[in-house]
Amino acid sequence: MNNTAQLHQLNPNAIALCALGRWIASRHWVPATGGNFSIRSSEHSALVTASGKDKGELSPQDLLPVSWQGGELSCPGKPSAETALHAQLYQLDGQIKAVLHTHSAQATVFSRLIAEDSYLFNGYEMQKAISGNTSHDCPCPLAVFDNTQHIPTLAAQVRQRWQQQPLNWGLLVRGHGLYVWGRSLDEAKRHLEGWEFLINCELERLKLAR
Numbered sequence: 001m002n003n004t005a006q007l008h009q010l011n012p013n014a015i016a017l018c019a020l021g022r023w024i025a026s027r028h029w030v031p032a033t034g035g036n037f038s039i040r041s042s043e044h045s046a047l048v049t050a051s052g053k054d055k056g057e058l059s060p061q062d063l064l065p066v067s068w069q070g071g072e073l074s075c076p077g078k079p080s081a082e083t084a085l086h087a088q089l090y091q092l093d094g095q096i097k098a099v100l101h102t103h104s105a106q107a108t109v110f111s112r113l114i115a116e117d118s119y120l121f122n123g124y125e126m127q128k129a130i131s132g133n134t135s136h137d138c139p140c141p142l143a144v145f146d147n148t149q150h151i152p153t154l155a156a157q158v159r160q161r162w163q164q165q166p167l168n169w170g171l172l173v174r175g176h177g178l179y180v181w182g183r184s185l186d187e188a189k190r191h192l193e194g195w196e197f198l199i200n201c202e203l204e205r206l207k208l209a210r
């Protein structure tokens with residue numbers, strides 16, 4: 001192992017993200033190599049999961065350094081196919097420290113039931129798990145975007161929507177999955193668990209209300 005790889009092995013952020021990947025996989029939210037994660041390393045760079053890896057079996061070498069200075073993405077290896085969306089989120093808010101993308105069955109199914117470009121959760125105490133949402137009584141919006149195989153297009157749509165109103169710590173890609181972010185890895189994890197819980201509840205409610 002060379003010096004850079006050794007340093008990487010000891011990076012506490014990389015170790016923490018790999019451990020979080022195991023926890024996320026234990027919830028069945030990243031089946032069949034789906035999903036990707038990143039953690040910011042500087043204003044213009046992040047460690048991003050390598051493409052095609054089982055996100056429940058990551059080791060620190062599977063986190064690749066990606067930088068986006070000058071608008072161009074650069075990375076020595078093959079980072080996630082969805083890296084451009086991670087980089088876009090980091091550029092939209094300098095406070096974002098971590099981005100998590102999952103493919104849970106419930107988020108994927110729920111996203112296909114929503115024709116609108118946003119869904120308003122209301123009445124759930126768990127809305128308070130999403131930062132800035134202080135009551136079950138205030139609508140808690142989750143943005144929904146159409147899926148595309150061209151991630152720079154999706155990233156541009158997210159940027160456009162964000163410029164009208166910053167998104168609420170998460171977004172759904174229709175038929176694809178959930179993205180969440182946070183100002184720390186712990187906050188991103190809380191947002192992930194919170195949004196997955198809210199989606200699960202609403203999916204059950206919609207089923208029972210039919």
Ligand SMILES: CSCCC(=O)C(=O)COP(=O)(O)O
Nearest residue numbers: 034035036051052053080081
């Ligand atoms: C089998 S998952 C299809 C690709 C995808 O949506 C995903 O999240 C994983 O892609 P990556 O390149 O990050 O492994």
Ligand SMILES: [Zn+2]
Nearest residue numbers: 034035101177
């Ligand atoms: Zn995906």
